[in-house]
Amino acid sequence: MKCSSCGLPLSPSRANANCPRRGASPDARSNGSKSTGNANPAHAGSYEPFSWEGNGEGVPLGAVMSPPNGQWGQGSSGGPTAPSSYNPSLAQANAPQAAQPEQMWLPGPVAAPTISPKPITLQRPMSSRFPQPPGYNRNMRIAFLVAGLCVVAGGLLLVFVYFMAIGTGNNTGNTGSATSTVPSPTAASSPAITPSPTATVYPGSQFIDNAQVSSAAPSGSQPGQPATTFKVNQKLYVSFNLHTGGQKGEVCLIWYLNGQQAFTSSFAIGANTKFSYAYAIYGSSGPSYVELYWASTNTCADKMLAQHVNFTITP
Incomplete structure:
Protein backbone atom coordinates (compact mmCIF):
# COMPACT_ATOMS: atom_id res chain seq x y z
CA MET A 1 0.00 0.00 0.00
CA ALA A 112 13.86 0.01 -7.59
CA PRO A 113 15.29 -3.00 -9.43
CA THR A 114 17.73 -5.10 -7.51
CA ILE A 115 20.88 -6.54 -9.02
CA SER A 116 21.68 -10.02 -7.82
CA PRO A 117 25.39 -10.87 -7.82
CA LYS A 118 26.45 -13.37 -10.42
CA PRO A 119 29.44 -15.65 -10.16
CA ILE A 120 32.41 -14.38 -12.07
CA THR A 121 33.48 -16.77 -14.77
CA LEU A 122 36.69 -16.49 -16.71
CA GLN A 123 36.04 -16.25 -20.38
CA ARG A 124 38.38 -16.54 -23.28
CA PRO A 125 39.37 -13.30 -24.96
CA MET A 126 37.26 -12.42 -27.91
CA SER A 127 38.82 -13.40 -31.18
CA SER A 128 38.29 -11.89 -34.58
CA ARG A 129 36.84 -15.13 -35.85
CA PHE A 130 33.23 -16.16 -35.64
CA PRO A 131 32.07 -17.76 -32.37
CA GLN A 132 32.67 -21.49 -32.36
CA PRO A 133 29.95 -23.99 -31.53
CA PRO A 134 30.33 -26.14 -28.40
CA GLY A 135 31.62 -29.24 -30.23
CA TYR A 136 33.87 -27.33 -32.63
CA ASN A 137 37.19 -28.20 -30.92
CA ARG A 138 36.30 -31.88 -30.69
CA ASN A 139 35.31 -32.00 -34.36
CA MET A 140 38.55 -30.25 -35.31
CA ARG A 141 40.62 -32.82 -33.40
CA ILE A 142 38.80 -35.65 -35.15
CA ALA A 143 39.31 -33.99 -38.52
CA PHE A 144 43.06 -33.55 -37.92
CA LEU A 145 43.34 -37.18 -36.78
CA VAL A 146 41.60 -38.45 -39.91
CA ALA A 147 43.78 -36.23 -42.11
CA GLY A 148 46.94 -37.52 -40.42
CA LEU A 149 45.86 -41.14 -40.93
CA CYS A 150 45.18 -40.44 -44.60
CA VAL A 151 48.65 -38.92 -45.05
CA VAL A 152 50.33 -41.92 -43.35
CA ALA A 153 48.32 -44.39 -45.44
CA GLY A 154 49.24 -42.52 -48.63
CA GLY A 155 52.93 -42.59 -47.72
CA LEU A 156 52.82 -46.33 -47.04
CA LEU A 157 51.05 -46.89 -50.34
CA LEU A 158 53.72 -44.92 -52.21
CA VAL A 159 56.49 -46.92 -50.53
CA PHE A 160 54.72 -50.17 -51.43
CA VAL A 161 54.33 -49.10 -55.07
CA TYR A 162 57.99 -48.03 -55.17
CA PHE A 163 59.24 -51.43 -53.98
CA MET A 164 56.85 -53.22 -56.32
CA ALA A 165 58.23 -51.19 -59.23
CA ILE A 166 61.80 -52.05 -58.23
CA GLY A 167 60.95 -55.74 -58.02
CA THR A 168 59.26 -55.67 -61.42
CA GLY A 169 62.30 -53.94 -62.95
CA ASN A 170 64.67 -56.58 -61.55
CA ASN A 171 62.49 -59.41 -62.81
CA THR A 172 62.37 -57.83 -66.26
CA GLY A 173 66.17 -57.50 -66.34
CA ASN A 174 66.66 -61.12 -65.31
CA THR A 175 64.21 -62.31 -67.95
CA GLY A 176 66.07 -60.40 -70.65
CA SER A 177 69.39 -61.94 -69.64
CA ALA A 178 67.91 -65.44 -69.66
CA THR A 179 66.38 -64.86 -73.07
CA SER A 180 69.67 -63.65 -74.49
CA THR A 181 71.39 -66.85 -73.41
CA VAL A 182 69.00 -69.11 -75.34
CA PRO A 183 71.05 -70.70 -78.13
CA SER A 184 69.98 -70.04 -81.66
CA PRO A 185 68.54 -72.92 -83.71
CA THR A 186 71.61 -72.88 -85.92
CA ALA A 187 73.91 -73.42 -82.96
CA ALA A 188 71.72 -76.22 -81.65
CA SER A 189 71.67 -77.99 -84.99
CA SER A 190 75.44 -77.74 -85.42
CA PRO A 191 77.53 -80.85 -84.74
CA ALA A 192 78.91 -81.61 -81.33
CA ILE A 193 82.05 -79.96 -80.07
CA THR A 194 84.68 -79.59 -82.73
CA PRO A 195 87.68 -78.05 -80.99
CA SER A 196 89.57 -77.40 -84.22
CA PRO A 197 87.17 -76.60 -87.03
CA THR A 198 89.15 -76.18 -90.21
CA ALA A 199 87.87 -72.79 -91.11
CA THR A 200 91.16 -71.76 -92.66
CA VAL A 201 92.64 -73.75 -95.49
CA TYR A 202 96.29 -74.33 -94.67
CA PRO A 203 98.92 -75.38 -97.24
CA GLY A 204 99.38 -78.87 -95.78
CA SER A 205 95.66 -79.57 -95.19
CA GLN A 206 95.60 -81.81 -98.25
CA PHE A 207 97.78 -84.25 -96.27
CA ILE A 208 96.36 -83.83 -92.72
CA ASP A 209 92.73 -83.00 -91.71
CA ASN A 210 90.08 -83.46 -88.96
CA ALA A 211 92.55 -82.88 -86.12
CA GLN A 212 91.03 -82.80 -82.58
CA VAL A 213 92.16 -83.20 -78.94
CA SER A 214 90.71 -85.52 -76.29
CA SER A 215 91.50 -86.81 -72.83
CA ALA A 216 91.17 -90.48 -73.85
CA ALA A 217 93.36 -92.37 -76.27
CA PRO A 218 91.79 -93.20 -79.64
CA SER A 219 90.58 -96.75 -80.22
CA GLY A 220 91.72 -98.18 -83.52
CA SER A 221 90.83 -95.63 -86.14
CA GLN A 222 88.25 -93.87 -83.96
CA PRO A 223 89.32 -90.73 -82.07
CA GLY A 224 88.39 -90.19 -78.43
CA GLN A 225 85.66 -87.87 -77.15
CA PRO A 226 86.69 -84.33 -78.12
CA ALA A 227 87.53 -81.91 -75.31
CA THR A 228 88.86 -78.39 -74.94
CA THR A 229 89.88 -78.20 -71.26
CA PHE A 230 92.50 -80.25 -69.49
CA LYS A 231 94.19 -80.30 -66.11
CA VAL A 232 97.86 -79.68 -65.40
CA ASN A 233 99.91 -82.92 -65.71
CA GLN A 234 97.00 -84.60 -67.52
CA LYS A 235 97.77 -86.52 -70.72
CA LEU A 236 95.94 -85.11 -73.73
CA TYR A 237 95.72 -86.68 -77.17
CA VAL A 238 95.55 -85.06 -80.60
CA SER A 239 94.23 -87.34 -83.41
CA PHE A 240 93.96 -86.65 -87.15
CA ASN A 241 93.36 -88.25 -90.54
CA LEU A 242 96.10 -88.67 -93.21
CA HIS A 243 96.05 -88.49 -96.98
CA THR A 244 99.64 -89.37 -98.00
CA GLY A 245 98.95 -90.16 -101.67
CA GLY A 246 101.13 -93.30 -101.48
CA GLN A 247 104.24 -91.55 -100.27
CA LYS A 248 106.08 -91.49 -97.02
CA GLY A 249 106.38 -88.34 -94.93
CA GLU A 250 106.86 -86.78 -91.50
CA VAL A 251 104.29 -85.23 -89.12
CA CYS A 252 105.77 -82.34 -87.11
CA LEU A 253 103.93 -80.92 -84.01
CA ILE A 254 104.65 -77.68 -82.13
CA TRP A 255 102.90 -77.18 -78.73
CA TYR A 256 102.24 -73.65 -77.36
CA LEU A 257 101.35 -72.33 -73.87
CA ASN A 258 100.35 -68.71 -73.12
CA GLY A 259 101.33 -67.67 -76.64
CA GLN A 260 104.83 -69.12 -76.44
CA GLN A 261 106.28 -72.33 -77.78
CA ALA A 262 106.42 -74.98 -75.05
CA PHE A 263 107.89 -78.04 -76.83
CA THR A 264 107.94 -79.92 -80.17
CA SER A 265 107.54 -83.49 -81.38
CA SER A 266 107.56 -85.40 -84.70
CA PHE A 267 107.20 -88.94 -86.08
CA ALA A 268 107.33 -90.68 -89.48
CA ILE A 269 104.25 -91.66 -91.47
CA GLY A 270 104.08 -94.71 -93.82
CA ALA A 271 102.86 -94.50 -97.37
CA ASN A 272 99.53 -96.25 -96.61
CA THR A 273 98.73 -94.71 -93.13
CA LYS A 274 95.18 -93.30 -92.89
CA PHE A 275 94.90 -92.35 -89.19
CA SER A 276 97.34 -91.39 -86.43
CA TYR A 277 97.62 -89.48 -83.13
CA ALA A 278 100.12 -88.00 -80.62
CA TYR A 279 99.93 -86.91 -76.97
CA ALA A 280 101.49 -84.34 -74.59
CA ILE A 281 101.53 -83.39 -70.88
CA TYR A 282 101.54 -79.73 -69.69
CA GLY A 283 103.10 -78.75 -66.38
CA SER A 284 101.58 -75.24 -66.29
CA SER A 285 98.13 -73.79 -66.86
CA GLY A 286 96.99 -71.28 -69.44
CA PRO A 287 95.56 -70.98 -72.93
CA SER A 288 97.25 -73.40 -75.30
CA TYR A 289 97.18 -74.73 -78.83
CA VAL A 290 99.03 -77.19 -81.12
CA GLU A 291 100.05 -76.86 -84.75
CA LEU A 292 100.43 -79.89 -87.07
CA TYR A 293 102.77 -79.77 -90.07
CA TRP A 294 103.44 -82.16 -93.01
CA ALA A 295 107.04 -82.60 -94.14
CA SER A 296 108.71 -84.89 -96.65
CA THR A 297 111.87 -85.34 -94.53
CA ASN A 298 112.39 -86.24 -90.90
CA THR A 299 114.11 -82.93 -90.21
CA CYS A 300 110.84 -81.01 -90.93
CA ALA A 301 112.86 -78.59 -93.03
CA ASP A 302 110.16 -78.37 -95.72
CA LYS A 303 107.18 -78.60 -93.32
CA MET A 304 103.79 -77.15 -94.31
CA LEU A 305 101.17 -76.07 -91.77
CA ALA A 306 98.20 -78.39 -92.01
CA GLN A 307 96.06 -78.00 -88.76
CA HIS A 308 95.69 -75.65 -85.75
CA VAL A 309 93.80 -76.81 -82.59
CA ASN A 310 93.10 -74.66 -79.48
CA PHE A 311 92.55 -75.87 -75.90
CA THR A 312 93.05 -74.72 -72.29
CA ILE A 313 95.11 -76.09 -69.41
CA THR A 314 93.64 -75.46 -65.94
CA PRO A 315 95.38 -75.88 -62.56
Whole structure:
Protein backbone atom coordinates (compact mmCIF):
# COMPACT_ATOMS: atom_id res chain seq x y z
CA MET A 1 0.00 0.00 0.00
CA LYS A 2 1.43 3.39 -1.05
CA CYS A 3 0.57 6.97 -0.12
CA SER A 4 -1.59 8.67 -2.75
CA SER A 5 0.25 11.97 -2.27
CA CYS A 6 3.95 11.17 -2.13
CA GLY A 7 4.06 7.55 -3.31
CA LEU A 8 5.93 6.20 -0.30
CA PRO A 9 4.83 2.84 1.11
CA LEU A 10 2.43 2.81 4.11
CA SER A 11 2.00 0.18 6.79
CA PRO A 12 -0.64 -2.37 5.73
CA SER A 13 -1.90 -2.59 9.33
CA ARG A 14 -2.50 1.19 9.55
CA ALA A 15 -4.67 2.14 6.67
CA ASN A 16 -5.46 5.61 8.02
CA ALA A 17 -1.88 6.57 8.83
CA ASN A 18 -0.73 10.09 7.96
CA CYS A 19 1.56 10.75 5.01
CA PRO A 20 5.09 9.83 6.12
CA ARG A 21 6.60 12.77 4.17
CA ARG A 22 4.09 15.59 4.68
CA GLY A 23 2.15 14.44 7.74
CA ALA A 24 -1.29 15.01 6.19
CA SER A 25 -4.12 12.64 6.89
CA PRO A 26 -5.77 10.71 4.09
CA ASP A 27 -8.87 12.91 4.30
CA ALA A 28 -6.85 16.06 4.14
CA ARG A 29 -5.00 14.73 1.07
CA SER A 30 -8.22 13.82 -0.64
CA ASN A 31 -9.80 17.25 0.07
CA GLY A 32 -6.89 19.18 -1.36
CA SER A 33 -5.54 20.38 2.01
CA LYS A 34 -1.81 20.85 2.23
CA SER A 35 0.41 19.00 4.72
CA THR A 36 2.97 20.73 6.79
CA GLY A 37 6.60 20.71 5.73
CA ASN A 38 9.58 20.84 7.99
CA ALA A 39 8.40 23.89 9.97
CA ASN A 40 10.97 25.72 11.94
CA PRO A 41 9.49 26.66 15.39
CA ALA A 42 12.18 29.25 15.95
CA HIS A 43 10.71 31.50 13.22
CA ALA A 44 7.05 30.86 14.00
CA GLY A 45 6.35 34.41 15.11
CA SER A 46 7.92 36.18 12.12
CA TYR A 47 6.27 34.50 9.11
CA GLU A 48 3.95 31.72 8.13
CA PRO A 49 5.70 29.05 6.12
CA PHE A 50 3.82 27.60 3.20
CA SER A 51 3.59 24.11 1.91
CA TRP A 52 3.15 23.35 -1.81
CA GLU A 53 1.55 20.38 -3.43
CA GLY A 54 2.42 21.39 -6.94
CA ASN A 55 -0.95 22.91 -7.99
CA GLY A 56 0.19 26.51 -7.62
CA GLU A 57 -1.90 27.24 -4.47
CA GLY A 58 -0.16 28.11 -1.19
CA VAL A 59 -1.78 27.21 2.09
CA PRO A 60 -0.50 28.37 5.51
CA LEU A 61 0.75 25.75 7.91
CA GLY A 62 -1.92 26.75 10.39
CA ALA A 63 -4.54 25.32 8.08
CA VAL A 64 -3.36 21.76 8.61
CA MET A 65 -6.10 19.64 10.11
CA SER A 66 -5.42 17.91 13.38
CA PRO A 67 -6.59 14.35 13.83
CA PRO A 68 -10.02 14.00 15.43
CA ASN A 69 -8.71 11.82 18.21
CA GLY A 70 -5.69 14.07 18.85
CA GLN A 71 -3.10 11.46 17.69
CA TRP A 72 -0.98 11.21 14.52
CA GLY A 73 -0.93 8.11 12.51
CA GLN A 74 -4.76 7.64 12.33
CA GLY A 75 -6.83 9.24 9.59
CA SER A 76 -10.16 11.02 10.11
CA SER A 77 -13.27 9.91 8.37
CA GLY A 78 -14.90 13.35 8.59
CA GLY A 79 -14.65 16.24 6.10
CA PRO A 80 -12.13 19.04 6.28
CA THR A 81 -12.49 21.61 9.00
CA ALA A 82 -12.24 25.30 8.65
CA PRO A 83 -8.75 26.76 8.76
CA SER A 84 -7.74 28.27 12.03
CA SER A 85 -5.30 31.00 12.86
CA TYR A 86 -1.63 30.19 13.03
CA ASN A 87 -0.60 28.78 16.38
CA PRO A 88 3.09 28.07 16.88
CA SER A 89 2.49 25.38 19.45
CA LEU A 90 -0.07 23.76 17.19
CA ALA A 91 2.28 23.97 14.19
CA GLN A 92 5.01 22.38 16.21
CA ALA A 93 2.62 19.67 17.30
CA ASN A 94 1.50 19.13 13.69
CA ALA A 95 5.09 18.89 12.39
CA PRO A 96 6.30 15.38 11.47
CA GLN A 97 7.70 13.67 14.53
CA ALA A 98 9.79 10.61 14.98
CA ALA A 99 7.68 7.54 14.79
CA GLN A 100 6.82 5.99 18.13
CA PRO A 101 6.83 2.28 18.65
CA GLU A 102 3.06 2.15 18.33
CA GLN A 103 3.15 4.37 15.23
CA MET A 104 5.89 2.54 13.29
CA TRP A 105 5.09 1.70 9.68
CA LEU A 106 6.72 -1.01 7.68
CA PRO A 107 8.12 -0.06 4.28
CA GLY A 108 6.74 -1.96 1.36
CA PRO A 109 8.79 -3.62 -1.32
CA VAL A 110 11.27 -1.30 -2.92
CA ALA A 111 10.27 -0.48 -6.45
CA ALA A 112 13.86 0.01 -7.59
CA PRO A 113 15.29 -3.00 -9.43
CA THR A 114 17.73 -5.10 -7.51
CA ILE A 115 20.88 -6.54 -9.02
CA SER A 116 21.68 -10.02 -7.82
CA PRO A 117 25.39 -10.87 -7.82
CA LYS A 118 26.45 -13.37 -10.42
CA PRO A 119 29.44 -15.65 -10.16
CA ILE A 120 32.41 -14.38 -12.07
CA THR A 121 33.48 -16.77 -14.77
CA LEU A 122 36.69 -16.49 -16.71
CA GLN A 123 36.04 -16.25 -20.38
CA ARG A 124 38.38 -16.54 -23.28
CA PRO A 125 39.37 -13.30 -24.96
CA MET A 126 37.26 -12.42 -27.91
CA SER A 127 38.82 -13.40 -31.18
CA SER A 128 38.29 -11.89 -34.58
CA ARG A 129 36.84 -15.13 -35.85
CA PHE A 130 33.23 -16.16 -35.64
CA PRO A 131 32.07 -17.76 -32.37
CA GLN A 132 32.67 -21.49 -32.36
CA PRO A 133 29.95 -23.99 -31.53
CA PRO A 134 30.33 -26.14 -28.40
CA GLY A 135 31.62 -29.24 -30.23
CA TYR A 136 33.87 -27.33 -32.63
CA ASN A 137 37.19 -28.20 -30.92
CA ARG A 138 36.30 -31.88 -30.69
CA ASN A 139 35.31 -32.00 -34.36
CA MET A 140 38.55 -30.25 -35.31
CA ARG A 141 40.62 -32.82 -33.40
CA ILE A 142 38.80 -35.65 -35.15
CA ALA A 143 39.31 -33.99 -38.52
CA PHE A 144 43.06 -33.55 -37.92
CA LEU A 145 43.34 -37.18 -36.78
CA VAL A 146 41.60 -38.45 -39.91
CA ALA A 147 43.78 -36.23 -42.11
CA GLY A 148 46.94 -37.52 -40.42
CA LEU A 149 45.86 -41.14 -40.93
CA CYS A 150 45.18 -40.44 -44.60
CA VAL A 151 48.65 -38.92 -45.05
CA VAL A 152 50.33 -41.92 -43.35
CA ALA A 153 48.32 -44.39 -45.44
CA GLY A 154 49.24 -42.52 -48.63
CA GLY A 155 52.93 -42.59 -47.72
CA LEU A 156 52.82 -46.33 -47.04
CA LEU A 157 51.05 -46.89 -50.34
CA LEU A 158 53.72 -44.92 -52.21
CA VAL A 159 56.49 -46.92 -50.53
CA PHE A 160 54.72 -50.17 -51.43
CA VAL A 161 54.33 -49.10 -55.07
CA TYR A 162 57.99 -48.03 -55.17
CA PHE A 163 59.24 -51.43 -53.98
CA MET A 164 56.85 -53.22 -56.32
CA ALA A 165 58.23 -51.19 -59.23
CA ILE A 166 61.80 -52.05 -58.23
CA GLY A 167 60.95 -55.74 -58.02
CA THR A 168 59.26 -55.67 -61.42
CA GLY A 169 62.30 -53.94 -62.95
CA ASN A 170 64.67 -56.58 -61.55
CA ASN A 171 62.49 -59.41 -62.81
CA THR A 172 62.37 -57.83 -66.26
CA GLY A 173 66.17 -57.50 -66.34
CA ASN A 174 66.66 -61.12 -65.31
CA THR A 175 64.21 -62.31 -67.95
CA GLY A 176 66.07 -60.40 -70.65
CA SER A 177 69.39 -61.94 -69.64
CA ALA A 178 67.91 -65.44 -69.66
CA THR A 179 66.38 -64.86 -73.07
CA SER A 180 69.67 -63.65 -74.49
CA THR A 181 71.39 -66.85 -73.41
CA VAL A 182 69.00 -69.11 -75.34
CA PRO A 183 71.05 -70.70 -78.13
CA SER A 184 69.98 -70.04 -81.66
CA PRO A 185 68.54 -72.92 -83.71
CA THR A 186 71.61 -72.88 -85.92
CA ALA A 187 73.91 -73.42 -82.96
CA ALA A 188 71.72 -76.22 -81.65
CA SER A 189 71.67 -77.99 -84.99
CA SER A 190 75.44 -77.74 -85.42
CA PRO A 191 77.53 -80.85 -84.74
CA ALA A 192 78.91 -81.61 -81.33
CA ILE A 193 82.05 -79.96 -80.07
CA THR A 194 84.68 -79.59 -82.73
CA PRO A 195 87.68 -78.05 -80.99
CA SER A 196 89.57 -77.40 -84.22
CA PRO A 197 87.17 -76.60 -87.03
CA THR A 198 89.15 -76.18 -90.21
CA ALA A 199 87.87 -72.79 -91.11
CA THR A 200 91.16 -71.76 -92.66
CA VAL A 201 92.64 -73.75 -95.49
CA TYR A 202 96.29 -74.33 -94.67
CA PRO A 203 98.92 -75.38 -97.24
CA GLY A 204 99.38 -78.87 -95.78
CA SER A 205 95.66 -79.57 -95.19
CA GLN A 206 95.60 -81.81 -98.25
CA PHE A 207 97.78 -84.25 -96.27
CA ILE A 208 96.36 -83.83 -92.72
CA ASP A 209 92.73 -83.00 -91.71
CA ASN A 210 90.08 -83.46 -88.96
CA ALA A 211 92.55 -82.88 -86.12
CA GLN A 212 91.03 -82.80 -82.58
CA VAL A 213 92.16 -83.20 -78.94
CA SER A 214 90.71 -85.52 -76.29
CA SER A 215 91.50 -86.81 -72.83
CA ALA A 216 91.17 -90.48 -73.85
CA ALA A 217 93.36 -92.37 -76.27
CA PRO A 218 91.79 -93.20 -79.64
CA SER A 219 90.58 -96.75 -80.22
CA GLY A 220 91.72 -98.18 -83.52
CA SER A 221 90.83 -95.63 -86.14
CA GLN A 222 88.25 -93.87 -83.96
CA PRO A 223 89.32 -90.73 -82.07
CA GLY A 224 88.39 -90.19 -78.43
CA GLN A 225 85.66 -87.87 -77.15
CA PRO A 226 86.69 -84.33 -78.12
CA ALA A 227 87.53 -81.91 -75.31
CA THR A 228 88.86 -78.39 -74.94
CA THR A 229 89.88 -78.20 -71.26
CA PHE A 230 92.50 -80.25 -69.49
CA LYS A 231 94.19 -80.30 -66.11
CA VAL A 232 97.86 -79.68 -65.40
CA ASN A 233 99.91 -82.92 -65.71
CA GLN A 234 97.00 -84.60 -67.52
CA LYS A 235 97.77 -86.52 -70.72
CA LEU A 236 95.94 -85.11 -73.73
CA TYR A 237 95.72 -86.68 -77.17
CA VAL A 238 95.55 -85.06 -80.60
CA SER A 239 94.23 -87.34 -83.41
CA PHE A 240 93.96 -86.65 -87.15
CA ASN A 241 93.36 -88.25 -90.54
CA LEU A 242 96.10 -88.67 -93.21
CA HIS A 243 96.05 -88.49 -96.98
CA THR A 244 99.64 -89.37 -98.00
CA GLY A 245 98.95 -90.16 -101.67
CA GLY A 246 101.13 -93.30 -101.48
CA GLN A 247 104.24 -91.55 -100.27
CA LYS A 248 106.08 -91.49 -97.02
CA GLY A 249 106.38 -88.34 -94.93
CA GLU A 250 106.86 -86.78 -91.50
CA VAL A 251 104.29 -85.23 -89.12
CA CYS A 252 105.77 -82.34 -87.11
CA LEU A 253 103.93 -80.92 -84.01
CA ILE A 254 104.65 -77.68 -82.13
CA TRP A 255 102.90 -77.18 -78.73
CA TYR A 256 102.24 -73.65 -77.36
CA LEU A 257 101.35 -72.33 -73.87
CA ASN A 258 100.35 -68.71 -73.12
CA GLY A 259 101.33 -67.67 -76.64
CA GLN A 260 104.83 -69.12 -76.44
CA GLN A 261 106.28 -72.33 -77.78
CA ALA A 262 106.42 -74.98 -75.05
CA PHE A 263 107.89 -78.04 -76.83
CA THR A 264 107.94 -79.92 -80.17
CA SER A 265 107.54 -83.49 -81.38
CA SER A 266 107.56 -85.40 -84.70
CA PHE A 267 107.20 -88.94 -86.08
CA ALA A 268 107.33 -90.68 -89.48
CA ILE A 269 104.25 -91.66 -91.47
CA GLY A 270 104.08 -94.71 -93.82
CA ALA A 271 102.86 -94.50 -97.37
CA ASN A 272 99.53 -96.25 -96.61
CA THR A 273 98.73 -94.71 -93.13
CA LYS A 274 95.18 -93.30 -92.89
CA PHE A 275 94.90 -92.35 -89.19
CA SER A 276 97.34 -91.39 -86.43
CA TYR A 277 97.62 -89.48 -83.13
CA ALA A 278 100.12 -88.00 -80.62
CA TYR A 279 99.93 -86.91 -76.97
CA ALA A 280 101.49 -84.34 -74.59
CA ILE A 281 101.53 -83.39 -70.88
CA TYR A 282 101.54 -79.73 -69.69
CA GLY A 283 103.10 -78.75 -66.38
CA SER A 284 101.58 -75.24 -66.29
CA SER A 285 98.13 -73.79 -66.86
CA GLY A 286 96.99 -71.28 -69.44
CA PRO A 287 95.56 -70.98 -72.93
CA SER A 288 97.25 -73.40 -75.30
CA TYR A 289 97.18 -74.73 -78.83
CA VAL A 290 99.03 -77.19 -81.12
CA GLU A 291 100.05 -76.86 -84.75
CA LEU A 292 100.43 -79.89 -87.07
CA TYR A 293 102.77 -79.77 -90.07
CA TRP A 294 103.44 -82.16 -93.01
CA ALA A 295 107.04 -82.60 -94.14
CA SER A 296 108.71 -84.89 -96.65
CA THR A 297 111.87 -85.34 -94.53
CA ASN A 298 112.39 -86.24 -90.90
CA THR A 299 114.11 -82.93 -90.21
CA CYS A 300 110.84 -81.01 -90.93
CA ALA A 301 112.86 -78.59 -93.03
CA ASP A 302 110.16 -78.37 -95.72
CA LYS A 303 107.18 -78.60 -93.32
CA MET A 304 103.79 -77.15 -94.31
CA LEU A 305 101.17 -76.07 -91.77
CA ALA A 306 98.20 -78.39 -92.01
CA GLN A 307 96.06 -78.00 -88.76
CA HIS A 308 95.69 -75.65 -85.75
CA VAL A 309 93.80 -76.81 -82.59
CA ASN A 310 93.10 -74.66 -79.48
CA PHE A 311 92.55 -75.87 -75.90
CA THR A 312 93.05 -74.72 -72.29
CA ILE A 313 95.11 -76.09 -69.41
CA THR A 314 93.64 -75.46 -65.94
CA PRO A 315 95.38 -75.88 -62.56
